[in-house]
Amino acid sequence: MIDHTALLPAYCAAGTAVLAFLCDLVAPGRRALVVSVTLLGGLITGVACWWGSRGGSRATFCFEPPDVPGASVLAERVCSYQWDGTATLVGILFATATVVVLGLSGSALREVPAGEYCFLLACSMTGGVVLGASGDLITLIIAMETLTLPLYVLVGLRRRSVASAEAAVTFFVVSVVSTSVTLLGAGLLYGATGTVHIRLLASALESRSELRSVPLVSAAVVLVLVGLAFKVAAVPFHAWAPSTYDGAPLPIAAYLSTASKVGGVIALLIVAVGALEPWLDVAGPALAALAVLTMTVGNLAALRQRRMVRLLAWSSVAQAGYILAPLGAFALASGRSPSAVPVIVTAVLAYTVFYVVLELGAFGAVVALRGSADGGTFDDYRGAARRRPWVAAAFVLAMAGLAGLPPGLAGLFAKVTIVRALLDAGAGWLAVVVALNAVIGLAYYVRAAASLFGPPDPSSAARAVWPRVPVAASVVLAAVTVAALVIGLAPQLVLNAVTL
């Protein structure tokens, strides 16, 4: 029996994609129509995600757990698809990110075919919505690929741009390799345990201690994590991110650094905390090293950037490091205690939500200032504060937030959340690393924000004219900025949402 109510959000998302496709087929060239249909679809998907969470969690594609020899018998059924609190949060995040990105796409759509753009974006959203609900490794990987595949095309969609094509190829190659690595890991895990279901994997890994002596299982655990680390652009698997972001149309770069990254984080969480929990002593040190490297390298590289989107790309690498940081506490026995794990997961999810809102604000402001042009260098932004004071204010708020300082209170509380989780888990040293990194981070966030306040560059008279900000973009930017202010003043809203 398939529970179609549980699948409703996925149906809505997929339906949106189909509708966008049909719209373009029936009425080609009607840009406004296809965009509004997709926007509406995204909103409906968001509502469906929220609605699906009412009345407890639902699951489908289930079966009675087989008697794994030696394993503790599971009381509940095992399901491949479960619509629970996490799925709701992820679904809403994806729907929101898609709507915001579409809203920011007004200028970019003049350069790309609108029908394909909307269709691919909605496809990607479908992958994201299913991802949060996946209960086995195969569903997880397929959802992840549904999320990523359309992005290869979206990144390369800008016509007559070599950079765009290059970016698409880099992204494609890296992403395919990382998927194969994850699949290999999943295959090896299946070979060792005979299951791909997250809960069965966990119970098998917990009860069958002889697996500890099989090096292949350790290799499988590491391979799965490494493959997913590619998707999050964690160092040392990050090299694709800056050139891909810089070559992609601005709204797609925004989508990559928010929704796509959220997908990777969620997949990592599901695998690390769900399936590999008994093996966290193996995965923990790897995650800790990944987090420390990611934030440090990301921050140091960002210091040297002169181009806005590259800076945001490196900064998002560093932010991925902060997101992963609480998972690093799993390296310690105190971090693996039953009381610490939920705190850590909550911190990761909360930071992710804060980050997505702030990052969308930053990209929104860049889109508003640059129109259909690419991100440009810092010099291209000089004088923006005088001519577009409100956009500049939104940008400063987002930068301050990403740096973790007031007036970006949302970012401040995000940092507080992870430092608190780390100290609760006894990983004080990691908290100090986060603190030192935040200091490096401030150096470039301040520089990026200050570039808007510089006197206009007299040599480039062309930049004296700022593009008109499209209505949709300004509405979206205002909404995101207000959201950042609200969750900054009432962070409990986010903390409640992520402890569903």
Next chain:
Amino acid sequence: MLEANQILLLVTLVAPTVGTIAAATLPAEGDRAARILATVAAGVAFVASVLLMLSRSTQVLVDPVPAYPYGIVVSPWVELDLPWVPGLDLRFHIGVDGISYPLVVLTTLLTLLCALYTCWRVPDSGGGPARGRHLAALLLVIELGIVGVFLALDLVLFFVFFEVVLLPMYAVIAIWGGERRRHAARKFVLYTLLGSLLLLVGVFTVVASAGTADLVALSTAAGPAMPYGVQLTAFILLALAFAVKSPLWPLHTWLPDAHTEAPTVGSVILAGVLLKMGTYGLLRVAVGVAPAGAEAVAPVLGVLAVMAIIVGGLVCLAQSDLKRLIAYSSVGHMGFVLLGIATLTSIGFQAALIGNIAHGIITGLLFFLAGAIKDRAHTGTLRELGGLRETAPGLSGLLGYAAIASLGLPGLAGFWGEAFAVVAAFSRGGPFWIVLGVLAAVGAALAAAYFMRMLRQVTHGPPSPAVSSLAPARLVSVELASWAPLVVLALALGLVPALVTELSAVPVEALMGVVGSP
């Protein structure tokens, strides 16, 4: 419902907030109106903070509760406790007591004077339209942050307010500063952010161990006692955080640049009250929450404080720039404050508290004067100044007064903090502390030497070309209005130190209870 006193408490925070929003959003045509509006907001906050004194009558010596053998260390005259973010142990818990009250009033007063000064004169922001309203707005945000730090009775809230100050102060230095403003501003913001993030780690070390972030609960003798190791870690982290802010040698290198490059009002706020967040935090949070850690680290703090006094004095002797000299003298003065705290004696704590206030008043005045001289003579180099008393006797006389107050002449405010820091070191006894006391006294003599040298170069001799073309030579009425309160207070506090010490006597005795030192 809120009581009248609680409303006053809120007004000290709400008035700057409202003033900021109003001043920042007015259009460019309303620049002057916006600055006046900001001054009014600062005035409201000042009046509210002074009126907080009325709530003191309700607090007669807290009788020691049986459970707390030394009384409650932090027993606010008036407090307000509202939930904010339960998920992060954050409550909006504010209150004022004898230790924080003088600092709150000093903050609101200096902000009011600076806002008033800004009505008259807006420093150059590197061309472009006037941005005085933005400067005024930023001053008010800074006030909000500093007052919040002094009022916070919740550790996490304390941290949040501590952070509020950073970016606005960066902007004040980076936009309205001197020639090397970008460099100075960046150095300031990175150094102090490092400090405040160590504070964040320290705060949650405490919270994770004690299970509460409430300062009142944390600093009672019978409060949640933390294991020695945690106290030591927490104290080191917190002390480092506050040492950057105070600043303590050798973490002081951001200060001379920031103070020198900042516009006049920026320097006044920086030296006058922003540094006090560090010393206040050290006393209230670090010593109050982790007394055992303080006990262990105190000798190190004492040595560094004395180093700051000596190094600050020697560097001042070699300074050629007026603002830089005053900036370095701050390092020395804050060294005395930190020495007072490091002795962990009640005399030392009292010396630190009065030294804090005195330094805020006197150095605030000195920076006002240095700014006025620099704006008029277009140079701050001591060699190019000279003969100021010939062309501008008023300015020169005030400079002399402030310098003498700063070097610690008995009868003026600077004396008490420094003298009693030395006394505290001696009273602590033992060869170690006596040597520190002697060295600190030598440092005080150095202060006399460099201030005399400065006065000789600036005020005496024949007028230099820069000084003889001073315009205007006379003091403007706005200047007089914004300096007069500081001049009067420097004298008043010198004659009646009890203005501060009487207020802080009870809380300091209570604090001594947890420190438990001889």
